[in-house]
Amino acid sequence: MELRQLRTFEAVVRHRTxxxxxxxxxxxxSSVSQQIRTLERAxxxxxxxxxxxxxxxxxxxxxxxxxxxxxxxxAEQATRDVRGERRLLRLGALETLAGxxxxxxxxxxxxxxxxxxxxxxxxxxxxxxxxxxxxxxxEAALLLDSGDDVGGLGFPAPAGPLTFVDLDPVxxxxxxxxxxxxxxxxxxxxxxxxxxxxxxxxPECSFWMAGNKILGPGPERIKAGGVPVMRAWAEHxxxxxxxxxxxxxxxxxSGALVRLDLPLPDLSLRLVWREDRESLPGMRDILYAAxxx
Numbered sequence: 001m002e003l004r005q006l007r008t009f010e011a012v013v014r015h016r017t018x019x020x021x022x023x024x025x026x027x028x029x030s031s032v033s034q035q036i037r038t039l040e041r042a043x044x045x046x047x048x049x050x051x052x053x054x055x056x057x058x059x060x061x062x063x064x065x066x067x068x069x070x071x072x073x074x075a076e077q078a079t080r081d082v083r084g085e086r087r088l089l090r091l092g093a094l095e096t097l098a099g100x101x102x103x104x105x106x107x108x109x110x111x112x113x114x115x116x117x118x119x120x121x122x123x124x125x126x127x128x129x130x131x132x133x134x135x136x137x138x139e140a141a142l143l144l145d146s147g148d149d150v151g152g153l154g155f156p157a158p159a160g161p162l163t164f165v166d167l168d169p170v171x172x173x174x175x176x177x178x179x180x181x182x183x184x185x186x187x188x189x190x191x192x193x194x195x196x197x198x199x200x201x202x203p204e205c206s207f208w209m210a211g212n213k214i215l216g217p218g219p220e221r222i223k224a225g226g227v228p229v230m231r232a233w234a235e236h237x238x239x240x241x242x243x244x245x246x247x248x249x250x251x252x253x254s255g256a257l258v259r260l261d262l263p264l265p266d267l268s269l270r271l272v273w274r275e276d277r278e279s280l281p282g283m284r285d286i287l288y289a290a291x292x293x
Contacts, residue, residue, distance in 0.1 A: 003075055005039040006068040008032055013065060016054030069136030086117040089286055092129040092141035098122045100246045101269055105290050112289040126155060133274055134160040140273040140287055144170060144206040150272055154209035161275045165291050169266035171245040172210060175257040177237040188262040194218035197239030199230045211242045214264060
């Protein structure tokens with residue numbers, strides 16, 4: 001097996017078609033097909049079948065997935081070591097966290113492990129981050145969650161075994177425009193919100209899920225958009241919104257929004273990684289370096 005063949009194999013697995021893999025690798029489709037055929041001949045097994053969703057790995061192809069990523073990782077680390085470069089940690093993060101929390105995590109890494117270079121990959125979707133961690137394209141990812149297991153917030157359990165450490169609490173606030181009828185009330189309960197307009201994004205959004213857990217089904221969900229849109233709509237009196245405190249701090253200080261008097265639990269800034277990769281030299285130490293003192 002050659003490393004370039006393994007990279008091509010991994011690209012076809014990820015992109016599901018030879019054409020899309022070729023675009024990602026900046027190769028001709030014929031070159032991608034040839035490398036896959038050469039790899040199959042070298043191993044003596046078929047690695048793909050064409051299914052309704054494109055190229056699907058065979059059982060042998062599924063077994064090769066983990067080996068391919070492990071071998072490519074080792075080759076990359078060996079290259080960096082021989083060149084005298086720092087070890088690389090590929091860290092994914094939700095875009096929501098990229099500006100607010102990632103810099104603090106990077107500062108912790110830099111202070112405790114100056115021998116490690118951290119490469120950040122920002123994503124809008126949690127599913128993509130989790131898939132990249134499970135398939136080895138990322139060593140770890142930062143996301144928002146709660147509870148004792150990955151997915152406790154309400155998203156589907158990942159397809160592979162992941163472990164985690166909670167780094168920081170992420171306080172939530174329920175906000176409205178100052179003129180909203182609820183703004184003058186105290187000691188609110190979820191029942192008080194039964195007929196309110198709750199500004200939300202999409203069901204996959206962390207704050208939609210948090211709203212389901214904390215507020216229940218009572219408020220009418222009004223799809224607005226991402227965090228900046230929910231904040232802006234709330235400022236204009238179009239409804240109330242459950243958002244992270246860091247995202248509305250300026251609006252609360254300026255008086256454009258007020259915090260409604262409803263007790264709320266915190267979410268957790270959670271660092272997740274693949275359990276079996278802890279056996280890599282220094283990996284567990286590196287990941288726990290991001291935790292609070």
